[in-house]
Amino acid sequence: MLEQLIAILASGELATTQDLASRLSVSVELVEQMLLDLERGGYLAPVTGECDRHCTGCAQASSCAIMGSRRVWRVTDKGRRLAGATSS
């Protein structure tokens, strides 16, 4: 199950949690749990907290992907290595 998810991520596209859920035939909530596990293992990294003093007091902070609540992950080097090992 997790291997399939990693194989999809290896394709290098932007995927939504909904896409992943439908391709794995599981619920979005379970995909979110998988992402948390992969994040815990260092295979994914959340794209957050990159903003520093420049964003302090920024009027758009509430809606910004960095500062806001929208969650985005990127695949780390470790994740890519695993994906490569899984797909090969």
Next chain:
Amino acid sequence: MATVSQVPGTPGARRLTIALAGQPNVGKSTVFNMLTGLNQHVGNWPGKTVEMRSGTLEHHGLVLDVIDLPGTYSLTAASPEEVITREYILQERPDVVMVVINASSVERNLYLVTELMALSCPLAIGLNMMDVAAQEGYTIHPEVLSEAIGVPVVPMTAARGLGVHEFLDAAIEVAQRQEPQQVNRPEIRADHRDVLERVLAVIAGFVPEPYPADWVALKLLEGDQQITGLVTDWLPTPAWEELQDVLRAHEDAIVAVASGRYAWISQVARAAMTRPRAGHVTITQRIDAYATHPFWGLVVLAVVMAAIFGLTYAIGGPMQGWVDSAVMGPLARWTGAALAQAPEWVRGLAVDGIIGGVGTMLTFLPILVVFFAGMGFLEDVGYMARAAYVMDGFMHSIGLHGKSFMPLFLGFGCNVPAIMGARILESRRDRILTIMLAPLVPCTARLAVLTVLAQAFFPDRAVLVTVGMTALPLVVLALSGIVIRKVFLKNIQSAFIMEMPLYHLPNGRTIGMTVWQRTVAFLKKAGTVILAVSVVVWALVTFPGGDVDSSYMAAVGHLLEPVGDLMGLSWRSIVAILSSFVAKENAVATLSVLYGVGEQGSGLRSLMGTEFTPASGLAFLAVEMLFIPCVATLAVIRQETGSWKWVLVNVLFLGLLALVGGIIVYHLARLWL
């Protein structure tokens, strides 16, 4: 297995300890309240700030102590709640753990069940919210679920009091069994079973009570820091070193453990549950069929943006006209009259510099407020994530890989975080390329200037002009992407995963807060940067002789005339564009000061036909959209690249792009307009 104790004063009564576990929002508290009623005690878990609730009840001659464990999604020791839950179960060994799971989210809830099973504690499952699951189209067979897991599963709708007592009876039955519960646990992925065996062999004999050795082994493979810390103390050095060797050689074992869990969940859920049929699609799915479609998604995006701009002009336009003619015009005349006796430069500063510059910009506040509200609405209902997704698909199709998506996506708000967002790219070359291109994404300030000027110059075709001019830098970005793909970023694969929020009804308060924050930020800018630049520009066009054509600015401006001539723009327009380097909004304020809009009280609209032709007006907007970013963005480019060289490259690249873009737009527009 079951603990039997005498209750003082109740001879013969047996006492059982029951722990209630579950993920957040599954109705666990409802079950706890129904079971214990008023016999509750609320305190804190020892040494923690997490609330602990416990209660007692008598049931069929038994005294039951019920402990409400904190709601947790898993037991990974990632939070105090998770540590409390697993430590309580391990150390206190309750007679049974009653797990409440949400029937409309069985898969996610089974994750916690798998972790509880690994703790080897007796379990009973309450399948709560059966009514919600039925409404959402799920069909669940509790008896199949029970068979598959090896644990009693009782359907419930706790909110209506249905099934709770049956759940309790099932739990008591489990607690009183003499033989251990036979559960069907998930197994680690087949290719790692020998690794698990090796870990078990190394730690065998060193794991103290009450920790189950097989659970400790799994946690070690998962890299659980708390357990790893404990094992360090338990193991003698040679065994610890051997363990380290095994773990280092299999650092991806966490995936094998989790994978086994997910395979188990998927298998159990498939056996016991039927999902909503294909016909039973949610509103979000129905909208997303179009909103995130590779082609229709772009059409929807264009239509949505046109609608936002259309609404902005329809509502904000007349209000802007009113503020201009009924407030700012009379204010300029009144100020001129009030300062009639003052030195001419004072009157000029107040009327032409301040009212002409900042005042003109402020008349556009109604338009901007409506625009901010429109964007706030799109964010709040959940559409902006789709817009980003569709844009990524577009970028991908023309060659810009997902790698650059995040910085570009952020650029729509402000180029500053966009440049910083490029940090997520590992290679310096990719980072620099993305940073160079990021300013081509139209930021909110640029869009605000466009919104204002399109309405002033082209009142009848403002929506068309605004949408077209928003698309222009994106098309240039796309063309750059094709070049970059061919020349630089070959075969780079990278992925992002994005959580799409469900669509929901807009919340007036949230949108109001967004509008308020952006309006305050705009007013602050008007009162500081725009005011300062307006005064400087006014001074430069007033001194030394009081006449624009003999001013210091004109002396410099005339040097720019040859550049302006290529696009049908006067030197004043070029100066206005240059002033937007400080902050994008200055383009509007500077135009007003240079053309004495404040004094005439006629607004920017009067410039079309006199100072601008439709072709040169479009060229002005095109240059403004493609021109070098504001000083704050350049400062961040310096910070992120660590070199002034890249700042210079960016200024030259975008300056040249703006010039070429302006010339092309001007000459194309002359052919048609």
